[in-house]
Every structure is written in structure tokens, then in C-alpha cells.
Amino acid sequence: MTFLKELHKPDILDCIAHLSSDEVFTPPKLVNEMLDMLPAELFKSPDTKFLDPGCKSGVFLREIAKRLIEGEKDEIPDLEKRIHHIFTYQLYGLAITELTGLLARRSTYCSKTANGEYSICAFDTPSGNIDYTRTEHVWENGKCALCGASQSQYDRGDILETHAYNFIHCNEENNKALFERLRDMKFDVIIGNPPYQLSDGGNAASAKPLYHLFVGQAKRLNPRYITMIIPARWFSGGKGLDSFRDEMLCDTRIRILHDFLDAGECFPGVEIKGGICYFLWDRDNVGKCQINTHKNHSIISSMERNLKEGNADVFIRYNQAIPILHKVQSKKEKTMDQQVSSRKPFGFATNFDNYEKRNFHGGIKIYARGEVGYVSKKLITTNTELLNKIKVYVPAVFGEGSGGSVPDRIKPIIAHEPSCCTETYLIAGSFDSVEQANNLKKYMETNFFHFLIALKKNTQHATRSVYSFVPVQDFTQEWTDAKLYKKYGLTKEEINFIESMIKPME
Numbered sequence: 001m002t003f004l005k006e007l008h009k010p011d012i013l014d015c016i017a018h019l020s021s022d023e024v025f026t027p028p029k030l031v032n033e034m035l036d037m038l039p040a041e042l043f044k045s046p047d048t049k050f051l052d053p054g055c056k057s058g059v060f061l062r063e064i065a066k067r068l069i070e071g072e073k074d075e076i077p078d079l080e081k082r083i084h085h086i087f088t089y090q091l092y093g094l095a096i097t098e099l100t101g102l103l104a105r106r107s108t109y110c111s112k113t114a115n116g117e118y119s120i121c122a123f124d125t126p127s128g129n130i131d132y133t134r135t136e137h138v139w140e141n142g143k144c145a146l147c148g149a150s151q152s153q154y155d156r157g158d159i160l161e162t163h164a165y166n167f168i169h170c171n172e173e174n175n176k177a178l179f180e181r182l183r184d185m186k187f188d189v190i191i192g193n194p195p196y197q198l199s200d201g202g203n204a205a206s207a208k209p210l211y212h213l214f215v216g217q218a219k220r221l222n223p224r225y226i227t228m229i230i231p232a233r234w235f236s237g238g239k240g241l242d243s244f245r246d247e248m249l250c251d252t253r254i255r256i257l258h259d260f261l262d263a264g265e266c267f268p269g270v271e272i273k274g275g276i277c278y279f280l281w282d283r284d285n286v287g288k289c290q291i292n293t294h295k296n297h298s299i300i301s302s303m304e305r306n307l308k309e310g311n312a313d314v315f316i317r318y319n320q321a322i323p324i325l326h327k328v329q330s331k332k333e334k335t336m337d338q339q340v341s342s343r344k345p346f347g348f349a350t351n352f353d354n355y356e357k358r359n360f361h362g363g364i365k366i367y368a369r370g371e372v373g374y375v376s377k378k379l380i381t382t383n384t385e386l387l388n389k390i391k392v393y394v395p396a397v398f399g400e401g402s403g404g405s406v407p408d409r410i411k412p413i414i415a416h417e418p419s420c421c422t423e424t425y426l427i428a429g430s431f432d433s434v435e436q437a438n439n440l441k442k443y444m445e446t447n448f449f450h451f452l453i454a455l456k457k458n459t460q461h462a463t464r465s466v467y468s469f470v471p472v473q474d475f476t477q478e479w480t481d482a483k484l485y486k487k488y489g490l491t492k493e494e495i496n497f498i499e500s501m502i503k504p505m506e
Contacts, residue, residue, distance in 0.1 A: 024193065024196075024267050024270055024272075025056055025057045025059070025193075026056075026057070026059055026060070026193045026229065026267075027059075027266075027267070027268075028059055028062075028063060030229070030266055030278075031059050031060055031063045032063055033258075033278075034191065034227050034229065034278050035063060035064065035067065035191075035227075037227060037256050037280040038189065038225055038227065038280070040071075042188065042189065042225075043064075043067040043068055043070075043071035043072075044071040044072060044074075044075070045072075045075070046072055046075050046076060046085055046086075046089070046090070047188075048068075048090060048188045048189065049089070049090055049092065049185060049186070049187045049188050049189070050064050050090060050091055050092065050187065050188065050189045050190075050191060051092045051093065051094075051182070051185070051187045051189070051190045051191070051223075052092070052093040052094070052190075052191055052192040053093075053094045053166075053167035053190060053192055053194065053214060053217070053218065054094065054096050054165065054167065054192045054193060054194040054195060054214060055093035055094060055095040055096065055100060055101065055104040055130055055192070056095075056096060056100045056103070056104065056193070057100070057103055057104060057107055058093065058103060058104030058105065058106070058107035058108040058130065059107065060093075060191055060192055060193075061091045061093055061104065061108045061130070062107050062108050064091060064191075065086055065087065065091060065108065068086045068090060068091075069082060069083065069086060072085075072086070083120060083121055084121050084122070087108075087109065087120065087121035087123075087128070087129070088121060088123070088128075088129065091108070091129055092129045092130075092185070092187070093108075093129065093130040093131070094130075094131055094132070094165075094166045094167050095130055095131065095132035096132075096163075096165055096195060097132065097161050097163075098132050098134070098161070100132075101127065101130060101131075101132035104130050105127070105128060105130050108130060109121060109123075109128060109130075113126040113127075114126055114127055114128025114129070114130070115128070131166070132166075133166060133178075134162065135162065135164040135165070135166050135169045135170075135175065136162055136164055137149055137151070137154060137155070137162060137164045137169070138169070138174055139151045139155065144164065146164075146168060146169050146171075146174060146213075147164070147165070147168055147169065147198065147208070147210055147213060148198070148208035148210075148240065149163065149164070149198045149199070149208065150198075150199055150208075153198075153199045154198065154199075163195070163198055165194075165195060165210070165214075166178060167182075167194075167214060167217055168210065168213040168214060168217050170182070182221055183220075183221055183222075186223075187221060187223040188223055188224045188225065189223060189224065189225045189226075189227070190218040190221065190223045190225075190226050190227075190228075191225075191226070191227050191228065192214070192228055192229075193228065193229045193230075194210065194211045194214035194215075194228060194230065195210050195211070195214075196209065196210060196211050196230070196231055196272075197209045197210055197211075198210055208239075208240055209231075209233075209239065209240050209241055211228070211230040211231060212230075212234060212240070212241060212244035214228065214230075215228060215230065215244070215248075216244070216247075219281070222283065223283065224282070224283050224284065225280065225281065225282055225283065226279075226280075226281035227278060227279065227280050227281070228278060228279065229266065229276060229277070229278035230276070230277060230278070231263075231272050231273075231274060231275075231276055231277075232259060232260070232274050232275040232276055232277045232317070233273065233274040234248060234315075235274070235277075235314055235315040235317055236274075236314040236315070236456055236457070236466075237313075237314065238461075245313075245314070245315070246313075248307065248315075249307045249308035249314075249315060250307075250308055251281070251307070252286040252287060252288075252289075252306075253281050253282055253283060253285070253286055254279050254280070254281050254282075254289050254307060255280055255281070255282045255285060255287065255289055255290065256279060256280040256289065256290045256292075257277060257278075257279045257280075257289050257290070257291045257292065257307070258277060258278050258279070258292045258294060259275065259277045259291065259292065259293050259294065259317050260275050260276045260277060260294045261275045261293070261294065261295055261317075262275060262295070263275050263276040265294060265296075265297055275317075288304045288305055288306055289304070289305065289306065289307050290302065290303075290304050291303055291304070291305060291307075291317075291319060293317065293318065293319060301318070301319040301320060302319070303319035303322075305319070305322065309322060309325070310326075310329070312325075312469075313468075314455070314456050316455050317455075318454075318455065318501075320494070320497045321451075321455055321497075323494065324451075324488075324490060324494050324497075324498070325452075325455065325469060327488045327489055327490065328452065328469070328471060328488050329469075331471060331488070333471040333472060334471070334472045335467065335468050335469065335470060335471055335472060336428070336464075336467035336468070336470040336471070336472055337464045337465055337466075337467045337468040337470075338472070339428070339429055339467075339472055340394070340426055340427065340428050340429075340464040340467050341383075341426050341427035341428075341464065342426075342463075342464060343396060343423055343426065343463065344382075344422075344423045345382070345383055345386075345420075345421060345425070345426060345427045346380055346382050346383055346420040346421060346422075347380070347381060347382035347383075348366070348368075348375075348420070348421070348422040348423060349422065349423050350369060350422055350423040350424050352368065352422045352423075353368075354375065354379065355368065355373035355374055355375040356373055356374050356375075357371075357373050357374075358374065359374045360374060362376055362377050362378070363375065363376060363377070364376075364377050364380060364387060364418055364419060364420055365415070365417060365418065365419040365420070366419065366420050366421060366422065367393055367413065367415065367419060367420075367421040367422070367424070367425055368421070368422045368424060369422065369424050370424075375420065380420055383420075386427065386430050387418050387419070387420060388418050389430035389431060389432065390414065390415065390416055390430065390431050390432065390433070390434055390436075390437045391414070391415045391419060391427050391429070391430045391431075391437070392412050392413070392414055392415075392427070392428040392429045392430075392431075392437050392440050392441055392444070393412065393413040393414075393415060393421055393425040393426070393427060393428065394410055394412050394413075394425065394426050394427075394428045394444070394462070395410070395411065395424065395425060395426075395462070396423060396424060396425060396426050396461065396462060396463070397424075397461050397462065398410060398411070398462060409445075409450065410444055410445070410449075410450065410453070410462075412428060412440075412441045412444045412445070413425075414434075414437050414438065414441055416434065416437075426462075426463075426464065428440060428444065429475070431475070433476075435476070436475040436476060437475075438478075439473075439475040439476070439477065439478050439479065440475050442478055442479060442480075443473055443475070443479040446479065446480065446481045446484060447481050447498055447499060447501075447502040448481050448484040448485065448498065449470055450502055451498045451501060451502065452469040452470045453466055453467065453469075453470060454501065455469050456468065456469060
């Protein structure tokens with residue numbers, strides 16, 4: 001008997017393979033960490049209503065049910081009556097596909113049909129309170145007007161899934177009945193792990209984010225609490241996320257945020273660029289947010305502060321960085337985003353290939369995708385006044401963009417002779433003096449420089465905006481980390497924090 005008790009009994013929901021990196025199953029342990037943020041009294045009240053608007057495995061509803069069954073013992077002593085009340089009145093879900101609807105019902109009701117012989121609770125319908133209804137996209141000019149999905153990718157006929165998720169495809173005009181039903185339910189808690197993105201028909205892996213639409217719709221339904229786990233890429237905005245970022249940063253109802261630099265700590269084996277986060281939104285309480293930073297499976301920093309820091313237009317995910325940034329910005333210096341060029345500095349796209357490998361009469365050196373060639377000067381019509389300058393080029397895309405604790409190293413290039421570049425590069429600075437160009441390059445190689453970039457960069461792309469925290473220096477002199485630390489009055493602890501984050505030079 002002792003031996004049998006010691007046998008490991010794995011949770012089946014820990015063992016299910018993920019649908020994709022965009023539709024990720026949530027481990028039960030993570031679900032319970034999210035539930036721990038909610039007030040304990042919610043699980044003692046028979047009136048509390050929960051909704052998971054993006055059901056996949058049903059793990060959220062299952063774990064909530066466990067807490068309610070235990071928490072409502074005093075209110076509803078009879079176990080059978082308690083179970084019936086909880087499953088019919090308190091727990092609701094919207095499945096993202098027909099398959100996940102079956103799976104969610106199986107793990108929640110112990111039966112793939114809610115009215116089946118082995119269902120833990122007798123429902124009148126096969127779906128019970130976990131609904132899946134096939135929904136169609138609203139196509140306008142090749143895109144879905146509600147979620148941005150590509151018509152060429154998802155206008156699939158009646159055989160394949162549409163991935164037009166019910167929760168974000170209902171409003172006062174489209175699927176009005178569902179929207180009004182959800183609104184009138186007056187949910188206390190909306191919780192879940194929504195789908196992250198769908199292809200928008202662009203090149204390669206180009207995709208339209210979706211998770212912010214789930215958060216926005218949840219807020220419109222005005223529950224008491226919202227807790228969702230979503231990619232952390234919204235911290236710096238980007239494709240389709242700028243307005244969502246601004247709204248989140250200014251929302252003082254977000255009271256707890258758990259930030260994981262490595263998404264693999266939440267979802268083993270899944271890579272999500274920029275990390276992952278989950279939050280608690282509390283409708284009736286405003287104030288500062290308790291921000292918890294996770295690394296190596298532990299909380300390395302916790303601080304109560306505003307999500308929006310001063311005039312910063314991004315979320316600064318490192319608590320220890322706040323006093324450092326304050327010291328840098330107190331100098332009120334010009335920042336590098338005002339000096340770095342915009343994309344396509346000379347008008348040439350990344351795939352431009354109308355150049356020769358060897359020089360020719362009238363040719364200008366061009367820095368392209370991993371190689372150098374020569375292009376006719378006649379083709380250059382943008383920023384021609386910079387051709388003869390000594391320029392410092394920086395890749396427009398570099399590193400893995402993991403958003404982790406180690407910022408990526410920049411490898412600037414100094415072009416001494418007349419030159420131009422494709423969209424692969426940006427111009428970090430242009431000078432008449434070799435010395436100034438060299439000093440900028442050395443500055444860009446400092447830990448100080450990389451640290452300030454890391455506060456904004458959590459993807460591979462590095463547009464000029466990622467340099468907006470980096471001050472411009474006097475490039476008639478050379479800059480080292482020691483000199484910069486002294487200039488901005490950094491303490492030993494602040495210096496150690498910067499140094500601990502930076503990869504050594506290769």
C-alpha cells in the first residue's frame with residue numbers, strides 16, 4: 001500500500017501536446033498560480049460566476065471547480081447538490097474549436113458530452129455550459145473586420161476550422177445574441193489563456209495578434225476580475241498593439257503583473273519571443289501594480305509601481321532599471337532615436353538586388369543582406385547628401401529578441417568610403433570625422449548602451465524607436481562604461497545590475 005501511494009500520478013493535462021505556439025495548453029500548476037491572485041472568498045460563494053472565453057483543455061474550469069467544491073461546503077453541505085450548482089450555475093466556457101470543446105468537456109465534466117452517461121453533472125444538452133458554435137469571419141477587403149485574419153488563409157469552406165473565435169466575433173452588430181447573453185450573465189471573473197495570433201496573409205510568419213482582442217472584449221463585459229496569460233510583446237507595442245499597450249499602461253485597475261522573461265518557464269518546450277505574462281485586473285480597486293519578475297523559476301524582483309513610468313511609451317519590465325533610467329533622463333539630453341535613421345535610409349528594400357558584386361565606374365558601395373556590393377549612383381535618390389559621409393551602420397534586425405535577461409549585442413559597421421545600404425541596416429550616425437565614427441561605434445558597444453536598448457527591445461526588430469532611452473554623447477571624445485557610469489552617478493548596485501544583464505563581447 002505504501003508503494004502504491006508513492007507512485008507518481010501525472011495529471012493528463014500536463015501531458016497534452018500543444019496545438020501550436022499560438023494556441024498553447026496551460027499547465028495546471030500555472031492555472032493555480034493565476035487563481036491564487038483572486039480573493040479567496042470568491043471560491044466560497046455560490047453566486048460567483050466564472051468564464052473561460054478561450055477553452056482548450058478545460059483546465060481553468062476544472063481547477064476552479066476543485067476550489068468551489070471545497071470552498072462551498074458550508075453553504076451547500078450536500079456534495080451532489082453542490083456539484084450540480086457549481087457546474088450548472090457558476091462555470092462557463094467558450095471553446096475555440098469543436099475538438100477543444102470535446103476535450104474541455106471531458107476534463108471538466110468527465111465526459112465529452114455534458115449530458116452523457118458518465119458526466120459528473122446531468123445537463124440537458126451535449127455542450128452543457130462549454131459552448132462551441134462555428135462562427136464565420138466578417139470579410140472586408142481580404143481581412144476579417146473583427147480580428148484581422150487573412151481571407152486567403154481562413155476562408156476555408158465548411159470542412160476546416162475557421163478560427164473565428166466566438167468571444168471576439170460578437171458585438172452589438174455581429175452575433176448580437178451571444179454578446180448580449182455574455183453581457184447579461186454579469187460574470188465575476190473572466191479568466192483564460194486566449195489564442196495569441198493568426199496569419200494575416202503577409203510574408204513568411206507574418207501574423208496578426210489576437211490576445212489583446214480577448215482582453216479588450218473581457219473589459220467590455222465589465223466583470224469584477226480579469227486574469228489572463230498573454231505574450232509580453234505588448235510591453236513595447238508593435239504590430240497592432242500600440243493602442244493596446246497605451247491602454248494597459250494607463251489602466252490603474254491592473255493590480256498584479258507576473259512577467260516571465262523566458263516563456264519556457266510557463267510553457268515547457270514552447271518559444272514565445274519577448275516572454276510571457278499574466279495579470280490581475282480588479283474593476284473596483286485602482287492603484288499601483290505589484291510587478292513580479294521571474295527568472296530561473298523564481299521571482300527575482302518584486303515592486304509596487306505604476307505600469308507607465310513617466311513619459312516612457314513602453315512598459316519597463318525590469319524594476320531595478322527604474323532608478324537608473326531616472327538618472328539618465330534627468331540630464332535631459334538628446335536621444336539616439338533622433339539621430340538613428342528611419343527604415344530604408346536610401347529607399348532600398350531588404351530584397352533589393354540590383355547591384356554588382358564588383359565595383360564599376362559610377363558605382364557606390366552598398367551594404368545589403370549579409371554582403372557588400374556596388375550599385376549605380378543613378379539609382380540612389382534618397383539621402384544623397386549622406387553618401388560621402390563616414391557612416392556607422394547598425395542592423396535593423398539583430399539577436400533573438402527573446403526579451404530575456406540578456407540583451408542582444410549590436411555589431412555596428414563603420415563605412416569609411418562613399419556608401420549606401422538597403423533596409424537591412426539603419427544609419428546610427430554620419431560624420432566628417434573618422435574619430436567621431438569610431439567613438440560612436442565604441443559607445444554602441446558599451447554595456448550601458450545595450451542596457452538602455454534592452455528596456456525597449458523585446459523582439460528581433462530594432463527600429464529607431466528602440467534607441468529612445470539612449471542619450472547622444474559628445475562623440476569628439478571616447479566613451480567607456482566607467483566614464484558613463486560616473487557621468488550619470490550610478491551606484492555600485494546599479495552598475496552590478498547592468499553588468500549582470502549583458503553578454504560579454506565575443
